[in-house]
Amino acid sequence: MKKTSETKLDPKLLIKIHDLMVRGRKLEERLIRMYKQNDGYFWIGGPGEEAFNVPLGLQVSKGTGLDHDYLHLHYRSSAILLAMGIEPLDAFRQMKNTATDPFSGGRNFSNHFSVRKWNVPPITSTIETQYAVAIGTGLAQRKSRRPNCKGITLVNGGDAGTAEGEFASSLVWASRPNEELPILLIVTNNEWGISTAANTQHGERSIADRGKAFGIKTAVVNGNDVEEAWEAIRQAMEYVRTERKPFLMEARVSRLYGHSSASGANRVEGEADCLALFETKLEKAGVLSRKEMDSIHDKYEVEMREKAAQAKTEPMPDPGSIYDFTYYKQRGKYF
Amino acid sequence: MKKTSETKLDPKLLIKIHDLMVRGRKLEERLIRMYKQNDGYFWIGGPGEEAFNVPLGLQVSKGTGLDHDYLHLHYRSSAILLAMGIEPLDAFRQMKNTATDPFSGGRNFSNHFSVRKWNVPPITSTIETQYAVAIGTGLAQRKSRRPNCKGITLVNGGDAGTAEGEFASSLVWASRPNEELPILLIVTNNEWGISTAANTQHGERSIADRGKAFGIKTAVVNGNDVEEAWEAIRQAMEYVRTERKPFLMEARVSRLYGHSSASGANRVEGEADCLALFETKLEKAGVLSRKEMDSIHDKYEVEMREKAAQAKTEPMPDPGSIYDFTYYKQRGKYF
Amino acid sequence: MANMAQAIRMALHYGEENLGLQEVFGEDVGPPLGGVFTATQGLKTTWNSPLDERGIIGAATGLGFAGVRCVAEIQFCDYIYNTIDLLKIAGNACWSSNGDWNLPMTVMTPVGSGIRGSIYHSHSFDATATHIPGWKIVMPSNPLDAYGLMIACLKDENPTLFLKPKALLRVKGEDAIPGEPGLDKDGEKKLREMIDAPLGDRTKWKAQWPKGLTDFTVPIGKGKTVRPGEHLTLVSYGRTLPLCAMAADQLLKEGHSVEVIDMRTLWPYDWDLISQSIRKTRRVVFVNEETEVTNFGEHLIRRTVDELFYELEARPRLLAGKFTPGIGLADPLEMATQPQLQNILEMSREVIQERP
Amino acid sequence: MANMAQAIRMALHYGEENLGLQEVFGEDVGPPLGGVFTATQGLKTTWNSPLDERGIIGAATGLGFAGVRCVAEIQFCDYIYNTIDLLKIAGNACWSSNGDWNLPMTVMTPVGSGIRGSIYHSHSFDATATHIPGWKIVMPSNPLDAYGLMIACLKDENPTLFLKPKALLRVKGEDAIPGEPGLDKDGEKKLREMIDAPLGDRTKWKAQWPKGLTDFTVPIGKGKTVRPGEHLTLVSYGRTLPLCAMAADQLLKEGHSVEVIDMRTLWPYDWDLISQSIRKTRRVVFVNEETEVTNFGEHLIRRTVDELFYELEARPRLLAGKFTPGIGLADPLEMATQPQLQNILEMSREVIQERP
């Protein structure tokens, strides 16, 4: 296998990305299936964002503490975390809200991850608040205080959410003179906020433009194109990591199964499917054959079916645990 | 008297503006004096903004209801309201928090006006919330709902306050496609937020730039220059009034007595004084002589002294009135 | 019978036609969705706002100042908690201008548990709301009251807050809303066809509003006795109200006569009704699903103690949501956190049987 | 003796040197002002933030996640009301991750009336704060406690909220802070010269911190009996605490022995101390200056009634701020709205004399 003119990245990497994209898609589709089979109360997730999210997850400096990256994510980020190495079984546990769910112990919605060992604070459903919180890890890593810090802060969220004040706050705080913050601000623009079309709400030419007044570097990226996304993320991360300054990236992505289970979680017509596009490209470039790819699909179909089945057998949380961890290490009713 | 090459506006108008500027300055200085003489608990106000605020107040379409302008003001707006016609005595009443204070009945700080008959909702101390509220009167006057509406919405506030989310909200809401709002968004930039210098906080080249991403027309104006301010306001108002679209204007102004009485309310060295600048210009252009201007100063000095003295004689609010007007027209304890 | 979402919709329609309602807006409030709980489908003046709660409350306030009557929605009350300063400002507009301004505006928002909403879609707002002066706050427990309370809000000259118990929005009423088309299954089907947006393409759909809708108003400040009784008073509102009524029915079979009061208005509330009942039964439990510390029910207990202490034969009690940072998603967690029928029965029995 | 602002400053300095405190920030918190109440003058790690309370709370939360210990200030608690959602999120971080994350962060903010702050600089925050699970909330009434409680906050592994009673910030203490230089007038002057920023140009000024400052800690969750008594318990905190103590002294002269408890921590609070006192005196008044409806004192009354009903000899009472949309500026308005010494005396006498 060799790098062809059709592709820019190393074929090994392309295969790895493809593998993760398929696995990520199967994971989401299984979560949806679980919801539809009454094995969970609610689904929301990121099918359609794999071409952007897998390259992102693979390029994160993963670890604990300030010299690694902090990730303030929203509810469409499963492919990022899968690329970083979470176990699909754990995602199913959260969907089934079992006591074994390592992200929230059966307390939170599916795709609301929390991974302390990788600097991923709990995902909150509250739109855009993560952009305010990201300021804080950005401050912790800023050049004026920690000149040799190697980690950066990443935050992502949707297009509609940029109407909230926290998005503006993140631009203001990230660009203070001599106190710039090393944050990669990401907006995944799928042109919808639930049922509301972006073109009825946004007077901006592009959301990324909002960074310009602050002197923040910006880019608009086709999030359906793996290689474009990889390269854009690579450059932006490098800029943030070395310059210790903010970067605002808008990624145009698809919302393949609608907003959430509240709108049915059915496959939507007419949205570009980044996985299909990538597979066409890989096949054309001779990186993978249809047959090879089919067998990858099959493999992960089985994996997800089996792991979801396992999650279903696990115990529910104990009602006596409701007060646990209101405070650190505290258990039981404390007042 | 004739229009000279030194001045662009009609001398009659210049004289009127000068008269109001002096009167406004004397009003603020008397308020400060009252504070210092223990005839009030707190002073905050707008000395130094007269060259911008008087032209603004004179050009407002004053009246009640949607076909007149709504004004969402902050605590440095006395000269706007003086130009519109408020009585200095009433400002002294509020400083002295008498029962006769028509703006708040002795309940609110000085320079926290409220004039329903002129579409001026109560001024709140909470920085920037007026930009959120302005969205509402802007909506009421928008073209898509009221094509023949003649009124527009004005809102003003300081530079530091633009870091709050409501400032961004006002840009977002004012620029929705086909639902643009007829709002003149004003930022009076005095380069300070209390003790905090603007250059430590703002990554923006200019605050007005923040409108550009939204396709909002913008201007940066020398708010210390009466004629420049008059013309800029005139053009912006005309644009908003006829096009029914937002306009973002940043006015560079001075803070002549510091932030408030909390920082002493003493005259600050080194800030340009728009009144002095204007008087030099008027004298040079032969519009008014120093002597004429001195007598105007004297006249208003006397006016303010007398009116402040009167306010001091008036009764305090009745403690039994604390529940009054929790609801419209309600009096006394209601629960 | 209409369900509560339909009732609200009909009241808003009546408001558009007869009470000067001109703007109904919020996130996903307009077409095509008509609200995440369908409460604004088919209306004439709805539109989708930016995803910005602070903008929404500010916009409603400004519309109120402009004299343009509006209903603004916050999609879930969990998302209203970044606007408390603005709600305080709306609540003080009349007072701080010493009566010069008034502010007619209505905010509505779904509250409470019961749909497995987990940490960010299950919280309540009554504790925080009742702590903000200047608002009138209502919360229906059935479609008819929902209709009548919304009409009352639309007529009021002050800021009004309409809390929608989300667990009850799809529940049908027992009492007919004047004007709704027939109260049997056929009537229900007809109503659905008339005013529920169809699945699929909605671009051409228009609601057919029932013709005979009326001015039926539930006055703000008036509660309602929904079960008469002698031995205990249960005071509640919203989701837990029907549970209290069920508990009363069950307890009656056990020989306990329990009076149930639906507050309907949380502020300013019907203290006459509540206090007269407590004077009679001498025992009271306040039930709501808000987190229990600094809870509105604690205010009601304080007032009870203040005014009726020496008439009580048992401790006045509160049954409310547990003081946890969220309501856990898993069934055992939600059940253990939020008051359920069983808890109401148990506490009722305890209070009835309590002897000093 | 140090005043409370100086005490806080010294505790923060101690924290910077010994407890890993790395970021002290907020509006006008850094040089030249060092806080609108001077509580952060001369410190090493202070800086001025943008004028954005939501950013400030978000920043503090992120710093907590990063393990960087911070104290974030909201300039007046009146301006914290747009951040309640963020405070809820900080409060649920540990719980919603089922114990994985913890969040060491401290927010401090001046609260309450007493400086003629009018509508937007006089409100309190204890009602809203105690309704948010996951936080520990403290409020000193004197400089020594302010020092010790701040040290406790800086050591805690959870979100802590430090409420500063603004009327007491310039009041000197009666008890020495270990390490402060001399407790007479001379010592006070010396302390001022050492750690109060001078008038005029401050660019060259550096604080001279007392050398002997210690780890003196007031444990979170521990109240204090500041006056022992037999006939009535007054429970309070913050601005009204010294008034309660003065009332007790006055009442003693009238022959009434009144116990006064300073809660110091609002959540989780010292119920042992409070309940033991009420068991003894059988009469209690809770005093605070927050608006009175859905007030934290009502929670305390609920708990009192729940656990001690049959031991009470008089109604448990609340004395709090009147339920008005603001605190009016004029003297007669503030006096009539907020609890004053006279009101405490009157209610105390009433409760002591109350007979069924």
Ligand SMILES: Cc1ncc(C[n+]2csc(CCOP(=O)(O)OP(=O)(O)O)c2C)c(N)n1
């Ligand atoms: C503060 C807040 N307001 C409202 C909601 C309800 N809500 C959940 S997702 C959503 C739309 C988000 O759209 P966008 O930001 O574009 O992200 P997307 O879901 O499209 O990825 C809304 C309104 C919420 N979760 N939080």
Ligand SMILES: Cc1ncc(C[n+]2csc(CCOP(=O)(O)OP(=O)(O)O)c2C)c(N)n1
């Ligand atoms: C929401 C809010 N936060 C903080 C304050 C305290 N405060 C009053 S004025 C001010 C500075 C405002 O600066 P700027 O917006 O530039 O207006 P200026 O006073 O300079 O005209 C601050 C922080 C407030 N009033 N409201």
Ligand SMILES: [Mg+2]
């Ligand atoms: Mg979107």
Ligand SMILES: [Mg+2]
């Ligand atoms: Mg300024």
